[in-house]
Amino acid sequence: MKKVKRVLGAALACVMSVTMLAGCGEGAATATTGGSGSGTFKIGAIGPLTGAAAAYGNAVVNGAQIAVDEINEAGGINGVQIEYKSEDDELNAEKSVNAYNTLKDWGMQLLVGSTTSACSIAVSEYTKEDNMFQLTPSGSAEDCVKYDNAFRVCFSDPNQGIASAQYINDHNLATKVGIIYDNSDVYSSGIYQKFVEEAEGKNFEVVSAEAYTQDNNTDFSVQLQKAKDAGADLVFLPIYYSDASLILTQANTMGYAPTFFGVDGMDGILSVENFDTALAEGVMLLTPFAADATDDLTVNFVKKYNEKYGETPNQFAADAYDAVYIIKAAIEKAGATPDMSVSDLCEALKGAMTQIETKGLTSAKMTWDASGEPNKEPKAVIIKNGAYVSAD
């Protein structure tokens, strides 16, 4: 699925770049004018505000809005206020590029977006061309940050493997770990490989690693039996929730009850129809944000979000909230001013990103290297009484 979207996104971007050549003069003109005369930083956000993934896009736009409001109330960035505008991409890479152009016409200097991987990749082709600073809150595909002007807040797909290994190690969750992964899926096998690499020298041992494919995803008795025979007290499942629900059911019938540990693909397991959620009790999954966490920052954010939008924020909202604060930290570090051109601003922030260390909803400490990947402490939730609860 993710792979398909990525390929589609890349293909669309290629098509677009050809058609855009004609309109290039106009685009370049907007880019070079850049700096806003009004003395504010103009931040734009892009996400699917309507359609199938509207929940993600709205969370990003709303989460960023709360951060912008907070910063402006507190006096802005180095005394400069933020102007903020969002555009809808309907989960469509082509429309995401249109949204980017609309925001550029408005005078955007910094981009928070896009929300989803394929759209982020498509837009990054243009931010690269314009040398516009791009920070995607939640685009997790590897290619989202392939250019040096693009950074991200969330973990990349494969890096969830590293984060999971660290989390299991740091919280002493297990001594022997079994893995069941989908070898026919890039997402799953990518996480698996990084997990195994990172597990070297950790306080647990990988005792079984068994693959399956999408053509063979009904019978997990062998994979589970092998993990059981090897004495695994934790089974790592870097897979989507539909297969995981089957694994949990089969483990239960064979009387095997290790700790199951999943990644973001596990999110959704409680909504499988007719699934006995009691089986998911105690399942842990890696996620950047738990709305019930008790630290001041989370409590404050959840309260504000609830008041303003009438719902509990999800991880997308938290990623976007952090993204705005990360931009603030980078601007302060670089001493950037709103009269700089888009390209100069990008250059300044690119350098600053590798030097800053910020605190946010998704981690108590985040740093970046030039690749654009975040380095932060992983967090997890555990399923208790049929709901996700912070595991920390």
Added chain:
Amino acid sequence: MSFLTYLINGLSLGSIYAIIALGYTMVYGIAKMLNFAHGDFIMVGCYIIFSVSAALSGNSVIGIIVAVVLCTILGVTTEFVAYRPLRGAASPLAVLITAIGVSYLLENIALLIYGADIKSFSSVITWEGVSFAGGQLKIQGVTIVTILVSVVILIALQLFINKTKQGQAMLAASEDKGAAALMGINVNRTIALTFAIGSSLAAVAGALLCSAYPSLSPYTGAMPGIKAFVAAVLGGIGSIPGAMIGGMVLGIVEILSKTYISSQLSDAIVFGILVVVLLVKPTGILGRQMVEKV
């Protein structure tokens, strides 16, 4: 001890393949066509059990009965509407293509009604099973029931074919349709009966398949259907004991190769065996050599 566990898991999987393969092999033996929609009859059966059980708050026995009846009707109707008009067609490919069409039609109807999200299927067998050697060897209830059901079905089918008039008519029709018709056998009705039996077996197979592997999607029947077809060819297509043996061999090979060779390569090994068997003994394990009469 764990070898025994794997072996029993293999037998259980093999029994399910065997029941599905019986449907394939009967239809092939008598109508001389491959009903590629057979795997999807299984899926339909599963959805019927799922829906009826949900409506009757978990009464799966009635669910299975309704599924068997409706699948039988579905099988006979499909045969009447889609396959019978093509039986005299110039190319045997026509009916094969139609079968593939029916397969996609059923999958897409299920997709329309139930959506692509998987559903968790509550096992129709609530028995926990038995433990040996102080709990080291645990055989699940569904495994025992599956193996028993497949053996019972095999014996019942053998008796039906060899001891009843209808069964003899099927044998006659499979030998030579024209001669059977001349002897006063209603070939169309005989073939319809074959489809009825095959489809009701699909419903039973569906109940067992989804009890052992409790996830239900519009594509649930596709892969087991193909594997059961391999089992039928392996055992000798057209032969009822052959389907049983082929199914068992396939199930055990699949589980053991997953265990001792590679969990990703098991499908490659399973289909590799098919190639080898077809090269060495093209008629399958129990298949008869057909001599072309002049």
